[in-house]
Amino acid sequence: MKDVAEHANVSISTVSYVLNDSGPVAPERRNRVLDAIRVLNYSPNESARSLKRRSASTIAMVVPDLTNQFFAMVTEGVQKAASAVNVLVVLVVPDAIETPEEHYAKLLRSQRVDGVIYLSGTGSMPETIYEMARSGPVVLVDEQIPGRDLPSVVCDSRRGAREVATHVLDQGHRRLAVIGGPPALWTAQQRLAGYREAFAGAGLDPDSVPVFNGDYRQESGGEAAAKILQLPEDERPTALLCANDLMAIGAIEHLRTNGLRVPEDVSIVGFDDLPISALLTPRLTSVRQPARDMGYRAAKALFDLMEGKDVEAADQLPAVVQIRDSVVPPGR
Amino acid sequence: MKDVAEHANVSISTVSYVLNDSGPVAPERRNRVLDAIRVLNYSPNESARSLKRRSASTIAMVVPDLTNQFFAMVTEGVQKAASAVNVLVVLVVPDAIETPEEHYAKLLRSQRVDGVIYLSGTGSMPETIYEMARSGPVVLVDEQIPGRDLPSVVCDSRRGAREVATHVLDQGHRRLAVIGGPPALWTAQQRLAGYREAFAGAGLDPDSVPVFNGDYRQESGGEAAAKILQLPEDERPTALLCANDLMAIGAIEHLRTNGLRVPEDVSIVGFDDLPISALLTPRLTSVRQPARDMGYRAAKALFDLMEGKDVEAADQLPAVVQIRDSVVPPGR
DNA sequence: ATTACCGATAGAACGGTTTCAACTCAGCTG
DNA sequence: CAGCTGAGTTGAAACCGTTCTATCGGTAAT
Numbered sequence: 141m142k143d144v145a146e147h148a149n150v151s152i153s154t155v156s157y158v159l160n161d162s163g164p165v166a167p168e169r170r171n172r173v174l175d176a177i178r179v180l181n182y183s184p185n186e187s188a189r190s191l192k193r194r195s196a197s198t199i200a201m202v203v204p205d206l207t208n209q210f211f212a213m214v215t216e217g218v219q220k221a222a223s224a225v226n227v228l229v230v231l232v233v234p235d236a237i238e239t240p241e242e243h244y245a246k247l248l249r250s251q252r253v254d255g256v257i258y259l260s261g262t263g264s265m266p267e268t269i270y271e272m273a274r275s276g277p278v279v280l281v282d283e284q285i286p287g288r289d290l291p292s293v294v295c296d297s298r299r300g301a302r303e304v305a306t307h308v309l310d311q312g313h314r315r316l317a318v319i320g321g322p323p324a325l326w327t328a329q330q331r332l333a334g335y336r337e338a339f340a341g342a343g344l345d346p347d348s349v350p351v352f353n354g355d356y357r358q359e360s361g362g363e364a365a366a367k368i369l370q371l372p373e374d375e376r377p378t379a380l381l382c383a384n385d386l387m388a389i390g391a392i393e394h395l396r397t398n399g400l401r402v403p404e405d406v407s408i409v410g411f412d413d414l415p416i417s418a419l420l421t422p423r424l425t426s427v428r429q430p431a432r433d434m435g436y437r438a439a440k441a442l443f444d445l446m447e448g449k450d451v452e453a454a455d456q457l458p459a460v461v462q463i464r465d466s467v468v469p470p471g472r
Numbered sequence: 473m474k475d476v477a478e479h480a481n482v483s484i485s486t487v488s489y490v491l492n493d494s495g496p497v498a499p500e501r502r503n504r505v506l507d508a509i510r511v512l513n514y515s516p517n518e519s520a521r522s523l524k525r526r527s528a529s530t531i532a533m534v535v536p537d538l539t540n541q542f543f544a545m546v547t548e549g550v551q552k553a554a555s556a557v558n559v560l561v562v563l564v565v566p567d568a569i570e571t572p573e574e575h576y577a578k579l580l581r582s583q584r585v586d587g588v589i590y591l592s593g594t595g596s597m598p599e600t601i602y603e604m605a606r607s608g609p610v611v612l613v614d615e616q617i618p619g620r621d622l623p624s625v626v627c628d629s630r631r632g633a634r635e636v637a638t639h640v641l642d643q644g645h646r647r648l649a650v651i652g653g654p655p656a657l658w659t660a661q662q663r664l665a666g667y668r669e670a671f672a673g674a675g676l677d678p679d680s681v682p683v684f685n686g687d688y689r690q691e692s693g694g695e696a697a698a699k700i701l702q703l704p705e706d707e708r709p710t711a712l713l714c715a716n717d718l719m720a721i722g723a724i725e726h727l728r729t730n731g732l733r734v735p736e737d738v739s740i741v742g743f744d745d746l747p748i749s750a751l752l753t754p755r756l757t758s759v760r761q762p763a764r765d766m767g768y769r770a771a772k773a774l775f776d777l778m779e780g781k782d783v784e785a786a787d788q789l790p791a792v793v794q795i796r797d798s799v800v801p802p803g804r
Numbered sequence: 805a806t807t808a809c810c811g812a813t814a815g816a817a818c819g820g821t822t823t824c825a826a827c828t829c830a831g832c833t834g
Numbered sequence: 835c836a837g838c839t840g841a842g843t844t845g846a847a848a849c850c851g852t853t854c855t856a857t858c859g860g861t862a863a864t
Contacts, residue, residue, distance in 0.1 A: 181581070182581075183578045183581040183582040184582060185523070185582055185583050186528075186582045186583060186584040187519050187520075187522040187523040187528060187583055187584075188523050190519040191517070191519040191520050191523050196518075196519060198562070201563075206538065206544040206545075206547055206548050206551075207541050207544045207545060207548065207747060209539050209541070212538040212539045212544055213538075213539055215538055215563070216538050216539065216565070219538075219563055219565055220565075220568070223564075223565065223568060223569070224568075228562040228564075228584065229562060229563050230530070230560045230561060230562045230563070231533075231547070231551055231561050231562070231563050232555075232560075233548070233551055233552075233555065236552070236555060236556075237555070246515050249513070249514075249515040250515040250516055250517055250518045251517050251518055251519055252518040252519075252560065389751055393751070415539060416748040416751070419721060419725070419748070419752060420751060420752070420753070421752070421753035
């Protein structure tokens with residue numbers, strides 16, 4: 141900056157005024173400064189800036205698993221909103237850290253990031269999340285902490301789950317099973333609740349439908365399917381409600397390798413509507429979450445929060461059922 | 473830090489020594505400082521640190537498209553290597569920026585990041601990439617710039633392509649077509665070269681095999697397939713070599729909707745071996761790139777570069793053919 | 805007594821932003 | 835025409851929170 145000032149024959153503060161447009165500068169001098177910046181190929185040191193400004197223009201994005209396309213899409217939405225206001229997005233992965241939330245809190249306190257977008261997916265203790273939020277602005281995506289009003293962007297999982305379950309029931313299925321997500325996770329609870337509403341609505345006792353919990357990863361879908369195959373033949377469900385697509389895929393694979401046909405022997409629905417789900421055979425019936433939009437809105441909310449505005453506690457977007465080929469009437 | 477020093481009744485420099493373990497401190501005082509840090513819940517300001525140290529402990533990862541699982545896996549590898557040494561990874565997306573490389577160069581010059589991992593995937597001018605590399609350490613992934621020896625981590629695309637093409641030829645196919653990537657991209661060139669080597673090896677004139685170039689995205693695979701379907705019946709290929717899985721998927725979809733069966737009417741191979749490829753029907757024969765490992769090694773190389781060590785210009789990993797169900801002998 | 809070293813500290817950077825006093829130069833007044 | 839005023843500019847200096855060099859008192863070794 142000093143070099144620029146000398147080259148343009150002005151004072152350092154004048155250069156600063158030009159850079160930030162924060163003070164009066166005569167047009168002729170402004171041009172001289174701009175020229176000098178170009179000639180010297182100068183970019184202001186951002187560390188110095190953030191030191192003085194007490195803001196890093198950076199946010200952290202917590203993502204459990206990037207290869208999960210749902211998470212990837214949310215991240216793209218966040219990235220889009222951030223780059224529009226010249227904020228960087230750093231990627232942090234809970235994996236391999238012993239106490240992740242504590243780690244993010246430190247990021248916040250040390251001003252490495254100005255805020256956090258928290259995409260859980262792997263149930264951590266609500267308390268630790270809340271503790272982290274005390275160190276700085278945090279917005280949750282697809283997660284809510286009961287009792288606390290941390291800002292969050294979610295989609296109407298419950299309704300989506302109810303509708304897709306209703307679709308299955310409408311096709312005539314009466315012996316069902318649920319492959320659920322981690323019970324600690326809000327989304328898992330919501331989806332299960334939605335399924336149960338549909339059961340009740342169809343005159344079924346919700347408690348009579350067996351639930352096998354996985355962890356949202358593909359393998360756990362297979363494991364759940366294995367347990368289901370151990371049920372006595374006459375209790376074996378004709379349709380499986382899976383709390384996400386990945387587990388649905390795992391379940392389909394397992395059923396296939398054990399000689400069952402999908403959907404003829406067992407109908408299956410998922411949740412998330414990953415891009416790949418429409419490419420499977422059979423094309424998977426699922427519930428679409430507006431992932432990119434959720435990410436975008438979460439980032440916007442975080443920026444508001446960072447500016448001190450207060451934001452509504454929960455921003456809820458609609459989920460829409462995508463009916464495809466993986467559900468057919470039973471006994472075909 | 474001043475507060476900590478006062479609370480522990482020592483000087484500021486002593487606190488710094490404790491924090492960085494960079495000077496002699498009597499055990500008793502060290503403990504007093506550690507206590508004070510805990511009591512005050514203090515984390516050192518990273519902006520100040522990087523200002524003084526002239527390093528941001530942050531690298532940029534350029535990713536064209538996160539929903540592409542190959543890119544996502546590379547990113548995971550980078551992230552893993554980075555978090556092991558407490559370096560943050562910021563995600564930058566070329567999209568929406570007018571002159572991306574110039575933008576990254578600015579990031580480098582302003583010390584917002586200490587280095588860049590560049591995952592192209594969408595052919596930009598070699599010159600601009602080279603210009604960017606003049607502003608700071610850059611490591612390319614799956615890309616090379618002829619003539620310049622920018623450090624890069626690649627996999628042996630050429631050999632992988634040759635082998636998978638040979639597999640197709642071994643099954644008896646003689647009328648083939650290639651769906652290639654963007655000709656400006658190194659990977660696209662390598663894969664094409666590999667295919668042609670295989671053709672020549674099987675006694676075919678490489679120039680007799682038609683090439684339709686896409687841009688590595690799924691839609692472009694469909695478009696290429698559409699052109700192929702317009703060929704006269706007797707010139708229509710019995711097997712398609714696709715330069716990546718996404719385009720293979722697009723091609724399969726298009727062929728299907730136009731009444732052709734895969735693999736019975738047209739055999740297909742891809743490249744990348746995305747996790748989803750093994751889930752398709754038919755399971756896609758492809759070439760696996762060690763994506764996570766490539767990312768990991770790229771990050772390692774970048775760290776070496778940042779420390780001033782010099783690294784080998786090209787780190788080449790093997791690609792391995794995954795034979796599955798999407799290739800059968802022609803005319804079945 | 806000189807040297808060597810250890811533990812501790814003061815204070816100068818690092819590269820910006822921002823405040824503030826001072827300066828320039830019209831325009832106006834008596 | 836000297837003197838005053840005030841708008842428009844400017845440069846010096848303080849500050850942001852660290853790191854790190856130079857220094858210093860004191861004790862042990864030579």
